Amino acid sequence: MADPMKIRAQMKGDVCEIRVLMSHPMETGQRKDADGKTVPAHFIQNLTVALNGKTVVSGQTAGSVSRNPVFGFKVKGAKAGDKVAVSWVDNKGDKRTDETTVA
Amino acid sequence: MRKLRIIGAACTAAALAATGMAFAQSDGVDHAKADAEFAKFRAEMEDSNPAELFEMKGEELWKAKRGPKNVSLAESCDMGLGIGKLDGAYVKMPRYFADADKVMDAERRIVWCMTEKQGFSFDEIAKRPFASGNYTPDITSLVTFVAGHSRNMKFAVPIKDPKVKEAWEIGKEIAAYRAGPYDFSCNTCHGSDGKRIRMQNLPNLAKPEGAIKGVFGWPGYRMTGGVMLTSQWRMNDCFRQQRFPEPKYASDTVTYLLTYMTATANGQLYKGPGIKR
Amino acid sequence: MTKKLILAVAAIPCLGLALPAFADASASAKAIETIKRDFKPRGQADLDRLAEDFVQALCNRTANNPSPENAKRIEADQLAKVKYPADGKLMGDWKKGESLAQSGRGFTWTDNPGLPVGGNCYNCHQISPKEVAFGTVGPSLLQYGKLRGNSPEIQKYTYVKIFNAKAYNACSDMPRFGHVDALKPEQIKDLVALLLDPESPVNK
Known part of the structure; x- marks a missing residue:
């Protein structure tokens, strides 16, 4: 199973700043290993951010994103104490959801 | 291995007229500006450093009962301030440990705890001690976790301890030792001010302001390749570039060099696990 | 050991x-x-x-x-061991010299020993004005030949300096490229040309 994400959600004025660090190899499928064999593609494809259960960001990513990627979002209409859930699904069907509370 | 270097015995007395011409010193690149731009980029990255992922992983490993003896490091490993006390431990290392009768840097100490307290095999750990590709050894995450507990503290290696002082002195000499096909020592690149290899700035490790640059960013997340690397790795890779053979993992040589650098940086701020280009 | x-x-x-x-x-x-x-x-x-x-x-x-006497003895000994090209010419092809100067590979434990060793020159020296990613461990060599000309004496000095820097300065930081057989006399000739050939970008 994938390692947990690290999520930080903070109110800056009336905007909630969300920063997410994900633990993922993000293999492009174009890299070769030491033996010259192609390393199979393995990257996050879908990404969602939900605020109190309601999806506020939904996006697609591909192999051009770096290993252990960092994402930043700004969301209006949030307040301290709200629940932020971030989820991803990769091309192998692995998935992960982590939560934090807006500070 | 056993072949001897042929040492010439003949002393030919060829006279030599040295051509003492002045070398042109011009550059044409605004390095101050480039450095400032990179510092900005680094500050941005530090705000969400993937090193934090390894701290989280390390915390899990630190607290879990593991190894043949099924004990946790949290309940068995003394990083110098007492079992279970991690705040400020990293910036006070390397230090002397009576139980091991050795001066140890943080990584060497954790390896010692893993073998002595948890019962792991040293040879197994030393087989693949550094991260590469998608592989991160447990020890790397553990060092990152421990280092995170010294965030924003000042380096305070106990240099008054005679054992640490001796390690510092030997480390200083190791840094000056020239050998190998290119006659390189650590100091060839890191012994004077304001030098570069290609575009890479080379800190002068003999001075506090240079030594801090050599130690403060480690363990560090290297964006090239996306791997978490420790100062043990950094020393290893320096010897590679010095065209030396490989230093044994967690050996005196590496600890003494780290003692030399870290204690020279004493009194300066450690910002926590870093991020590298 | x-x-x-x-x-x-x-x-x-x-x-x-x-x-x-x-x-x-x-x-x-x-x-x-x-x-x-x-x-x-x-x-x-x-x-x-x-x-x-x-x-x-x-x-x-x-x-x-080292003491001046000891330094002189070392320098004389190292100078006596310099090998020169068979054809007696000390200037080769500056273009080959430039690509050799660019390469920093060789002699590390990750280098394939079967592949040629680079000159490592730009690691430490400014040479051609076109290359901005140069090191500063050694002095700038920009306009090296323009300042010195390319008389036989300068050619020989330059060749020996690259072959074995210790022949002129006992404890120079610079590796002894020819002495340790990292670079062959033919390759050192190309580097001499990079520094001394009036057509080389170094001297433009």
């Missing part, structure tokens, strides 16, 4: 050099002991690389500051 280090040091008196021996308890002696214990061979990097030849030993024991 022990045997070799002792031999290397013992061989020094035959050059007539008076070397201060390290006291056994000194940090320098302990450093050598520690180094001898703590390394293992990897790839092409064998343990014999840890042993000092007499030039390294003299520089190590004098903090790179």
